[in-house]
Amino acid sequence: MFDSRHIRTFHEVVTSGSYSAAARVLGYTQPAITQQMKALERAVGTPLFTRVGRKMQLTEAGTSLARHAETILGSLSEAQAQMKAYARLRTGRVRLCGFPSANVTLVPEALSGLAKQHPGVQVELLECEPPESLHRLQQGECDITLAFTYPGLHEEVPDDVTEVRLLEDQLTVLLPTGHPLARRRAVQLADLAEERWIAGCPRCRANLLHECAELGFVPDIRFATDDNLVVQSLVAQGLGVAMMPALVLPSLSLTRVCGRALEPAARRHISAYVYRDHLRIPATAVVLAQLREAASRRIGC
Template identity: 70%
Template sequence: MFESRHIKTFHEVVRTGSYSAAARSLGYTQPAITQQMKALERSVGTPLFTRAGRGVRLTEAGEAMARHAGVILESISAAQEQMNAITRLRSGRVRVCAFPSASATLIPEAMARLSAEHPGVRVELLEGEPPDSLRQLVRGECDITLAFSYPGLHDDVPEDLVEVPLMEDLLTVLLPAGHPLARRKAVHLADLRDERWIAGCLRCRANFLHACAEEGFAPDIAFTTDDNLVVQSLVAAGVGVAMMPALVLSFLCHTKVTGRAVEPHTRRQVSAYVLREHLRIPATALVLDQLKAVAEARVGC
């Protein structure tokens, strides 16, 4: 294994032609240069120089080393510059896995802030629903996961993950615009017991069934889809109603759909998750800060 300082000193000896000249150039003593070259030769297992008057001449092994030394030093310099850029947040890559409604709301706002302040930080976006998205994080397929949980329905979170709470998201009900209950500011869940329902992902469906059971009825689930746009289209067509998080209301695409608060009030917790050791990576910490800022701004609205 070669030490970079030995390679740098070797390169300078070759460039200047002698140990003494290299010592003057690098600000070392000549004995220090001699000791470094002996250490490098021990690593190589063969002499690199022979004496030539007051200077030195490369052996065959030395000539081979000289051909590689410049490339090695350039690679080290490039690596140092890249590390410095990452540390100073001029660059860096962060892979974020988020559930659809977060991808449509929190992510765009956070990325707009990030691009304006740190254009060299690159964010790659993946979509995934918990708990699968948490497993992606553990497997190293992403650096940050945005996930949600419902009261009383928490899944076990792996011990090596750190939860960063972002916001509480109130649940609402999506109704066709002409629905009789759409005139109310809030709709009691029990008043919708006779409706046909559209259910979402497994975690949301489990919470929905639990909420209905608490109100004493089993819902008639006519459709199941994870696609928020499909849910809105089905509601707009009048073929069902849906319980959806309030984040969805910010990107309603149909004028024939209206969102109303549902009673009793239920909220889901939206959090970011990250591997503990990744909290020390500057770009990852920066993305987390931007997500927290956007979430706090939404809560304050």
Template identity: 60%
Template sequence: MLDSRRLRTFHEVVTTGSFTAAAHSLGYTQPAVTQQIRALEREVGVHLFTRNGRRMRLTEAGEALARHSERILRDMQDAQQQLQALARLRAERVRVCAFPSITATLIPEVVAGLLAEHPTLRVELQEAEPPESMHRLVAGECDIALSFSYPGARAELPPDVVEINLLEDLLVALLPAGHPLTRRRAVRLTELQQARWVAGCSRCRANFLTICAEEGFDPDIVFTTDDNLALQSLVAAGVGIAVAPSLVLSFLNHRQVAGRVIEPNVRRQISAYVLREHQDLPAVELVLDGMRSAAAARSGC
């Protein structure tokens, strides 16, 4: 079995291009790097470098190992992080990674309920938009990831990840107060095809372009922002109109902005994701049960 420290030193030599640079990067002396590389060569039974004047070149065996070393080190790091996560979970510490509109709505309800019944449970919150939240889950940087997806744009799940559907979030058109269509309960996108638009995050923007294309027009997007408050302020100021999840309006609704249901209805799916090997751990089960209950109560409103 390869020694991880020696393999990391080898990878650093390949990446930086010299023993001296690798020693500086790793905080080692150059003789220490040389000794580790020689030990690795004895371990694998072949030479990994040849000397060409002052320059070091990879042998055929060295090139083969270099092709695998980054992946091996990354897999080892992921395994270490997942083991550390398992230890935290057994100590009733759960790290949740979620996107902004769910951290402002569902998460506070869930955490408040859990702390009332299980005061020793510690929930730590991270914020990230998908797909970054999923990357963190797989890398062992969080224990539960909350993400959303739109119809026709669902990514394939990694084999070791389980999805728990929580709720569907209806999309609404955001119109400035006084807009003629605010007198209606619902609007069709085709009625707004001549308008200027303010678009949101990259995933929401991609979905918006898709549903506009299905309705037969290409929207004139004059401004983009990931900030929900900025988006509504731009709508209120008359810069453009927008499409946003109704969940956002439950905690942030500019007094000069009106939300109207889009016809035909468009919804995003909000789900929780967890590693298969962690889903039955008591701390994770508690948090997931809290999320299911809060989502069911919100869906029933």
């Protein structure tokens, strides 16, 4: 195995023409140069220099190594520059897996801040609902994953995965604007016992069933979709009501629906999950920091 310091010294000896000249350029003593060249010859297993009178001459092996030395040192220099770029956030790639309502709100805000501060860091955005999004993290398909849980539900993650709490997201009910309860600022879930319902992803649907069961009724679920735009359209057509996270409300694109807070308040917890070792990767750490900052601006909204 070659020592890169020995290759660098060898290249300077060849360029300068002697051990003494190389010593002056590199700031070493001549005996130090001699020792390095002996070590390099031991590593390659054959002499690299011979003496012809007072002059030093490359052997055939030395001539061959001299041809490679410049390429080796150029590659090392390029590699060092690339590593500095990663460390100083001039480049890098992070795979971020989010669920739909986060990808339409938190994630764009976070990536906007990232683009302004570290334009060289690229993010590959994936989309998946929990718990599948956590499985993708454990399978190495993403570097950071976003997931939500409801009270009483705890994610089972490996010990070396860190959970970073981002915010608590209040749940609301999405109603057609002409619905009698739309005139209220907040509604009780029990008041909607006779309504037709539009359910979301399996985890959201399970929470809806649980909340309704606590109040003694089973919701009449007519449709199920994890596409928030489809939910809005169905509600706008009067085909049902839906439980919707407040995180999505600012992005409502239809004028015939409205969101009303639940009373008593119901919330879901939104967290980022990342392997502990990945926190030491600068690009991953800075994306996580931007997610926290974006979430902090929404707390209390």
